[in-house]
Amino acid sequence: MNAVFITTFEIDEKYGTNYHQKFRNYIKMAEENDWTIDGCMTDPKGDRNKRPSELRDPDLYLRIVERRDDGVVIRGAKAHQTGAINSHEHLIMPTLTMRKEDADYTICCAVPADDPNVIYIYGRQASDLRRLDSSEFGDIDCGNAEFGGQEALVIFEDVFVPDDRIFMNGETDFCGRLVETFAAYHRQSYGGCKVGVGDVLVGAAATIADFNGTANASHIKDKITEMVHLNETLYSCGIACSSCGKETPSGNYLVDILLANVCKQNVTRFPYEISRLLHDIAGGIFVTMPSAADLANPETAKLVEKYLSGVEGVATKDRMKMMRLIENLVLGRAAVGYLTESMHGAGSPQAQKIMIHRLADLESKKKLAMKLARIDN
Ligand SMILES: Cc1cc2nc3c(=O)[nH]c(=O)nc-3n(C[C@H](O)[C@H](O)[C@H](O)COP(=O)(O)OP(=O)(O)OC[C@H]3O[C@@H](n4cnc5c(N)ncnc54)[C@H](O)[C@@H]3O)c2cc1C
Incomplete structure (x- = not known):
């Protein structure tokens, strides 16, 4: 709009x-x-x-x-x-x-x-x-x-x-303007929407570490910290391109287009790393786990209950639920939005690279370098 x-x-x-x-x-x-x-x-x-x-x-x-x-x-x-x-x-x-x-x-x-x-x-x-x-x-x-x-x-x-x-x-001469501004707002929005899903991945990682009894291991803490760092970096980009936005002659505000493209370029990468870390922390059972039907079947219920348990005090059923949420987030429906949409939504990575290169103002940066190197131009 x-x-x-x-x-x-x-x-x-x-x-x-x-x-x-x-x-x-x-x-x-x-x-x-x-x-x-x-x-x-x-x-x-x-x-x-x-x-x-x-x-x-x-x-x-x-x-x-x-x-x-x-x-x-x-x-x-x-x-x-x-x-x-x-x-x-x-x-x-x-x-x-x-x-x-x-x-x-x-x-x-x-x-x-x-x-x-x-x-x-x-x-x-x-x-x-x-x-x-x-x-x-x-x-x-x-x-x-x-x-x-x-x-x-x-x-x-x-x-x-x-x-x-x-x-x-x-009016063909305005197509570029419409596509670029639409893409800029959309690329900015991913600094919010993908970060919200990222928060769920971080929460799932921390919860499953609790359920698995690994929460105090130093490498698990480090990996969860890395997930937070990546996710908050995306959030920072979203905030930055919004707050550096400027009023347009039409009276609304346009996000900073360079920063919006930087935001989206990061979104094409960081959710994959955040997902990789969640894969690591969860363990493999989230892709090999028996079903709810096995937990309900009198022949297998006790076996599933016993062999899928985690730490004491956590119901096997809850551990299974969390594993299924993780599967959904990194491989199932939510991964459609969290991973593939992060890659292609609002344009594939190269579309942002083109914009970043165009808006980078390399000439002024070259001048800075030349000045410090004391090269006359
Ligand atoms: C989950 C999801 C939700 C989406 N929701 C919406 C939505 O609500 N509304 C909407 O309008 N769109 C939506 N999109 C579409 C999204 O904007 C497109 O997927 C994106 O623009 C890429 O287009 P494409 O899928 O046709 O891939 P392609 O354009 O085919 O891109 C595939 C690869 O080919 C490269 N490529 C393409 N053309 C060229 C070329 N001419 N020269 C060199 N390289 C090229 C790309 O850079 C990329 O690496 C959604 C996409 C996804 C995955």
């Missing part, structure tokens, strides 16, 4: 359009109706080496297929849409910087999620059936009985979008 807010303002300034007011009206509507809105950016793309207009199948990037007096008709798909099934609306944005010949791909607009021409193909995830088979014997195998999530491939099959829901239409 912030990125579209800024970009619509800037497009209007250059072209005298009225996108910004339309977008303000849309936000008001969203607030009044308490809508959940899917940030709908990633196109399927096909051959990544080709521009949208060069592709044999033109629908691999969402595009305008018809322009009418009162709106446009769009066709294409958006991949990996988190929470799409439980959203009221899709706020569609282009995924790339576009060239003049890609004008039909330059569309930012809002579509109601229940439009009859929108199709959802639900994403499968590791261990997704655990939620179904755990009900009979309790929720041990579920791993995380409270929260889940989903992604979907969302297909727009000739969806009509009325004019008051269009916030960019063919």
Whole structure:
């Protein structure tokens, strides 16, 4: 919303359009109706080496297929849409910087999620059936009985979008600005959301160390400290790019784009190390453990109870529950969000590297070095 807010303002300034007011009206509507809105950016793309207009199948990037007096008709798909099934609306944005010949791909607009021409193909995830088979014997195998999530491939099959829901239409010179600002806010947000999951991993590590009787071992303490250090580094980046943000001419605040990209670049790495440390601390049983059904089966219950026990005073069932939570966090559903989304969400690592290189201001840094080396320039 912030990125579209800024970009619509800037497009209007250059072209005298009225996108910004339309977008303000849309936000008001969203607030009044308490809508959940899917940030709908990633196109399927096909051959990544080709521009949208060069592709044999033109629908691999969402595009305008018809322009009418009162709106446009769009066709294409958006991949990996988190929470799409439980959203009221899709706020569609282009995924790339576009060239003049890609004008039909330059569309930012809002579509109601229940439009009859929108199709959802639900994403499968590791261990997704655990939620179904755990009900009979309790929720041990579920791993995380409270929260889940989903992604979907969302297909727009000739969806009509009325004019008051269009916030960019063919202004290719502003695609880069929209994508960059959207990515900056999103990369900043990971300094919060991934850190929240990281807190759970740290808590699971400390708890399972208690249950296993290893909490006082110096290497375990050191590994948990390392997990905290990495997680809080991510948090610091999130705070830094937010507090160094500046007011924009449109009146909202934009995060510091360089620091937001540094934040996200760290997010593509540290959660993997934090997960590795949790693997180490937990022991292997979280991937080889018998099921809730074995704990309920009169033939095996006593054996599971006995051989999966940890320290005295902790129920085997609780140790099993914690192991399943760990499995969920580093290999199951939560790992979709914690690991793969950390890598690719808001753009793959190279996307941040490009931005970091562009914003690094190497010339001023070179001058500093030259001055200290007493080299005239
Ligand atoms: C769990 C999850 C949730 C997500 N949620 C959302 C969401 O809610 N909304 C949304 O819009 N998107 C969402 N995304 C999508 C995310 O933004 C993309 O996954 C990301 O932009 C990478 O795109 P891709 O998956 O197509 O991978 P690719 O773009 O295919 O990247 C794979 C690799 O190829 C490289 N590469 C790609 N193109 C080129 C090229 N031209 N030249 C050189 N190298 C190239 C990349 O750098 C990367 O290393 C989500 C992704 C995940 C995994």
